[in-house]
Amino acid sequence: MSFLNGKDVLDGAQFTRDEIDAIMALADDYRGQLGERRGLDLLKGAVLAALFFEPSTRTRLSFETAMHRLGGSVVGFASAESTSVAKGETLSDTIRTVDQYVDVIAMRHPRIGSAREAAEVANAPVLNGGDGAGQHPTQALLDLYTIRQERGTVEGQTIALVGDLKNGRTVHAGVEIYKHYDCKLICVAPEALRMPVEVVERLRARGFSVEETDSLEDALRRADALYMTRIQKERFADPAEYEQLKDAYVLDRAMIERLRPDVTVLHPLPRINEIATDVDALPNAAYFRQAQNGVFVRMALLAMVLGAA
Amino acid sequence: MSFLNGKDVLDGAQFTRDEIDAIMALADDYRGQLGERRGLDLLKGAVLAALFFEPSTRTRLSFETAMHRLGGSVVGFASAESTSVAKGETLSDTIRTVDQYVDVIAMRHPRIGSAREAAEVANAPVLNGGDGAGQHPTQALLDLYTIRQERGTVEGQTIALVGDLKNGRTVHAGVEIYKHYDCKLICVAPEALRMPVEVVERLRARGFSVEETDSLEDALRRADALYMTRIQKERFADPAEYEQLKDAYVLDRAMIERLRPDVTVLHPLPRINEIATDVDALPNAAYFRQAQNGVFVRMALLAMVLGAA
Amino acid sequence: MSFLNGKDVLDGAQFTRDEIDAIMALADDYRGQLGERRGLDLLKGAVLAALFFEPSTRTRLSFETAMHRLGGSVVGFASAESTSVAKGETLSDTIRTVDQYVDVIAMRHPRIGSAREAAEVANAPVLNGGDGAGQHPTQALLDLYTIRQERGTVEGQTIALVGDLKNGRTVHAGVEIYKHYDCKLICVAPEALRMPVEVVERLRARGFSVEETDSLEDALRRADALYMTRIQKERFADPAEYEQLKDAYVLDRAMIERLRPDVTVLHPLPRINEIATDVDALPNAAYFRQAQNGVFVRMALLAMVLGAA
Numbered sequence: 001m002s003f004l005n006g007k008d009v010l011d012g013a014q015f016t017r018d019e020i021d022a023i024m025a026l027a028d029d030y031r032g033q034l035g036e037r038r039g040l041d042l043l044k045g046a047v048l049a050a051l052f053f054e055p056s057t058r059t060r061l062s063f064e065t066a067m068h069r070l071g072g073s074v075v076g077f078a079s080a081e082s083t084s085v086a087k088g089e090t091l092s093d094t095i096r097t098v099d100q101y102v103d104v105i106a107m108r109h110p111r112i113g114s115a116r117e118a119a120e121v122a123n124a125p126v127l128n129g130g131d132g133a134g135q136h137p138t139q140a141l142l143d144l145y146t147i148r149q150e151r152g153t154v155e156g157q158t159i160a161l162v163g164d165l166k167n168g169r170t171v172h173a174g175v176e177i178y179k180h181y182d183c184k185l186i187c188v189a190p191e192a193l194r195m196p197v198e199v200v201e202r203l204r205a206r207g208f209s210v211e212e213t214d215s216l217e218d219a220l221r222r223a224d225a226l227y228m229t230r231i232q233k234e235r236f237a238d239p240a241e242y243e244q245l246k247d248a249y250v251l252d253r254a255m256i257e258r259l260r261p262d263v264t265v266l267h268p269l270p271r272i273n274e275i276a277t278d279v280d281a282l283p284n285a286a287y288f289r290q291a292q293n294g295v296f297v298r299m300a301l302l303a304m305v306l307g308a309a
Numbered sequence: 310m311s312f313l314n315g316k317d318v319l320d321g322a323q324f325t326r327d328e329i330d331a332i333m334a335l336a337d338d339y340r341g342q343l344g345e346r347r348g349l350d351l352l353k354g355a356v357l358a359a360l361f362f363e364p365s366t367r368t369r370l371s372f373e374t375a376m377h378r379l380g381g382s383v384v385g386f387a388s389a390e391s392t393s394v395a396k397g398e399t400l401s402d403t404i405r406t407v408d409q410y411v412d413v414i415a416m417r418h419p420r421i422g423s424a425r426e427a428a429e430v431a432n433a434p435v436l437n438g439g440d441g442a443g444q445h446p447t448q449a450l451l452d453l454y455t456i457r458q459e460r461g462t463v464e465g466q467t468i469a470l471v472g473d474l475k476n477g478r479t480v481h482a483g484v485e486i487y488k489h490y491d492c493k494l495i496c497v498a499p500e501a502l503r504m505p506v507e508v509v510e511r512l513r514a515r516g517f518s519v520e521e522t523d524s525l526e527d528a529l530r531r532a533d534a535l536y537m538t539r540i541q542k543e544r545f546a547d548p549a550e551y552e553q554l555k556d557a558y559v560l561d562r563a564m565i566e567r568l569r570p571d572v573t574v575l576h577p578l579p580r581i582n583e584i585a586t587d588v589d590a591l592p593n594a595a596y597f598r599q600a601q602n603g604v605f606v607r608m609a610l611l612a613m614v615l616g617a618a
Numbered sequence: 619m620s621f622l623n624g625k626d627v628l629d630g631a632q633f634t635r636d637e638i639d640a641i642m643a644l645a646d647d648y649r650g651q652l653g654e655r656r657g658l659d660l661l662k663g664a665v666l667a668a669l670f671f672e673p674s675t676r677t678r679l680s681f682e683t684a685m686h687r688l689g690g691s692v693v694g695f696a697s698a699e700s701t702s703v704a705k706g707e708t709l710s711d712t713i714r715t716v717d718q719y720v721d722v723i724a725m726r727h728p729r730i731g732s733a734r735e736a737a738e739v740a741n742a743p744v745l746n747g748g749d750g751a752g753q754h755p756t757q758a759l760l761d762l763y764t765i766r767q768e769r770g771t772v773e774g775q776t777i778a779l780v781g782d783l784k785n786g787r788t789v790h791a792g793v794e795i796y797k798h799y800d801c802k803l804i805c806v807a808p809e810a811l812r813m814p815v816e817v818v819e820r821l822r823a824r825g826f827s828v829e830e831t832d833s834l835e836d837a838l839r840r841a842d843a844l845y846m847t848r849i850q851k852e853r854f855a856d857p858a859e860y861e862q863l864k865d866a867y868v869l870d871r872a873m874i875e876r877l878r879p880d881v882t883v884l885h886p887l888p889r890i891n892e893i894a895t896d897v898d899a900l901p902n903a904a905y906f907r908q909a910q911n912g913v914f915v916r917m918a919l920l921a922m923v924l925g926a927a
Binding site for chain 3: 346347348349364365366367370371373374377378380383387388539541542543578579580581586597598600601604
């Protein structure tokens with residue numbers, strides 16, 4: 001049975017290299033099996049609680065689809081308004097209650113650390129689908145999976161992370177995954193949204209190569225994979241600051257063709273305007289394939305934590 | 310395999326007479342099979358995305374029930390607020406993402422043409438569950454199915470369409486279906502809500518009989534089937550205009566008994582006050598049976614577009 | 619087949635003692651079966667409509683989980699906003715429509731008597747998941763089940779009901795269940811929230827022992843089971859009255875250890891502050907186990923009304 005049997009998935013930093021490779025391999029396996037048939041029966045009878053206290057299309061539907069493709073069922077909610085949170089219930093009580101019903105919990109909540117709080121009171125495995133500006137480890141794993149798929153390997157690749165590196169949970173979770181591979185990072189952000197200095201220092205202390213720049217063009221020239229992110233309005237206390245920074249980086253087709261025709265473009269989505277739609281038709285545009293990879297990776301995680309793989 | 314295998318269902322006008330008859334026959338078949346058992350296994354493992362950007366009880370629950378009765382699963386949302394649309398994502402991006410997860414998409418969206426936009430970017434078949442004041446083809450098909458069930462045939466029948474014929478998507482989709490049959494239409498609407506003149510002219514150019522009147526009583530005397538519709542508040546920019554027109558037509562039991570005791574009464578529902586509740590107990594009232602027929606017709610469409618029939 | 623086959627569950631008062639015992643026995647049976655595997659196949663193909671016109675985490679997710687554990691499917695909604703109620707549809711029309719789709723309906727609605735109204739127009743069995751300040755019979759059954767589980771029996775037990783006994787639907791449904799057993803009730807409420815006098819008198823007329831007090835400490839000393847309830851803000855027209863009463867009773871660990879170390883503490887949840895969190899770690903705290911029991915009891919009810927048990 002898997003190393004994840006009965007465990008939580010809270011943080012990109014929790015995995016060893018071997019563990020990440022095992023998740024990738026199982027995701028590959030499910031991708032192959034779904035090529036031949038629509039669904040598997042591995043989790044028949046099992047129930048997932050998808051508890052989304054914040055809006056989500058992608059992560060929620062991806063987790064739910066993954067559970068259905070494995071033969072399981074789903075209960076849950078898509079916003080906090082229709083729940084007992086509206087009656088003043090604490091997160092801890094909501095989780096302890098739902099824990100009595102289901103076999104596994106996937107959740108998104110606006111507070112940093114919320115998934116860990118949930119894991120502390122739940123017997124069922126908790127999968128963190130985003131805790132505010134904190135972590136988003138399943139996204140980081142599917143990002144890695146996508147780089148592997150698109151470029152054949154992560155080893156030797158130069159990955160540029162672009163946008164709000166201060167608040168972006170997908171990049172925070174991502175660096176904890178990438179650090180296990182022999183790749184290089186370029187952090188591209190305006191001064192106000194730089195990657196937290198302690199993150200950069202921790203990576204460098206491991207001997208990992210991390211550059212910082214505020215120039216998208218500079219990074220694009222040297223990148224194999226460009227990981228674009230949205231400047232997230234909901235993370236700004238001051239709307240004026242958001243307005244000033246929201247158009248900091250806009251990637252378009254001409255830039256790619258001029259600077260790095262071979263680059264792979266990723267994005268956790270949703271995008272607003274940071275990737276022009278004329279990029280979509282290029283083979284470089286991996287972001288919708290990336291969304292599909294999320295189903296395979298989440299199938300792997302669900303099967304592993306439930307002891308079915 | 311069906312002519313609809315891998316295709317979209319966007320518009321009442323897309324079908325030939327033979328195709329409509331094939332859908333009716335398959336819906337009949339499923340009705341029969343569900344008389345003996347609760348569900349079938351035809352779509353086991355398949356996943357439907359029910360993407361409802363506008364409120365719906367009937368259409369959403371009917372599609373979802375149809376998918377479950379065929380053995381499939383459902384993901385989705387019941388309003389745009391809990392999705393990434395709230396973060397500024399375009400319809401096209403939402404659809405392209407969900408398309409990576411599921412086998413088939415059923416959607417409702419307030420913008421005319423939205424389902425066609427979705428179909429252009431999705432690989433999965435798209436079933437239009439209402440695009441603003443545009444089309445609602447699955448409703449039109451179940452309306453036709455209901456007239457067949459209730460009156461034995463559509464041929465030779467006089468069908469009166471009553472209410473907001475200007476904005477009503479169910480009647481716009483309906484005439485594109487009815488035109489294939491040897492039936493007569495009476496369009497009953499106040500001047501401000503008349504059937505668009507180009508629709509009437511196009512039908513007449515085909516040699517199809519279409520009368521127009523603003524008198525419900527006049528139409529009722531001569532109709533075999535009366536298709537009542539709600540004056541839809543959400544389609545009026547000016548509330549005063551809505552207030553003036555909302556009570557234009559109210560059908561009650563006394564009118565039926567006095568003018569046309571044999572008439573079949575349909576309504577896409579929800580109704581506000583346009584059919585008095587004293588009609589409900591009459592055998593003429595077909596509108597709740599009509600709701601049930603929606604499940605059989607949508608089962609047929611789902612099975613066909615997914616190549617299972 | 620069960621006495622409940624095809625029947626509704628609307629009110630704690632509808633059951634005989636034998637019927638309650640049969641429900642308890644079937645819930646025990648399912649608890650045992652789920653110890654060995656995750657789900658059963660008894661309701662394969664069947665569809666539950668979970669119609670929640672008011673916020674709910676527990677009751678909705680518990681019903682849905684119960685249906686999934688029995689192999690069935692679920693459609694529905696978690697708030698009235700995303701439904702045709704927003705278009706002005708009556709409850710009766712919504713129910714008659716959904717009744718055409720599904721095999722069984724579980725509902726919560728803010729109006730007293732709403733579940734009974736629904737049952738009058740639906741062919742499918744209706745399970746009342748709370749009708750305003752009215753009834754909540756499935757909660758009452760799971761409360762009874764929990765007392766049996768925790769204390770071995772209900773016979774001879776002294777049960778203290780604490781909090782808003784005027785508006786609390788779980789206690790109103792509860793007394794209709796407890797009255798069949800040889801147990802004693804202590805009603806603990808502030809003057810303004812006392813158990814309705816007609817309820818107390820009806821119980822006493824049956825020879826049932828009912829005490830009333832406004833002292834939690836007094837009741838705790840003599841109780842075997844303490845049934846705490848939330849003072850429900852949403853039931854008060856006057857916010858000032860709510861503010862004055864909301865902290866009337868707060869149970870903490872020290873009180874239990876000092877007054878009645880053996881007491882079993884129940885709560886329908888969600889709680890606000892009426893049970894201090896230092897109680898949670900005590901073996902006395904049965905309220906989360908109580909939530910789990912809800913799944914077994916609702917499985918029993920679903921299987922019974924659908925003729926599968």
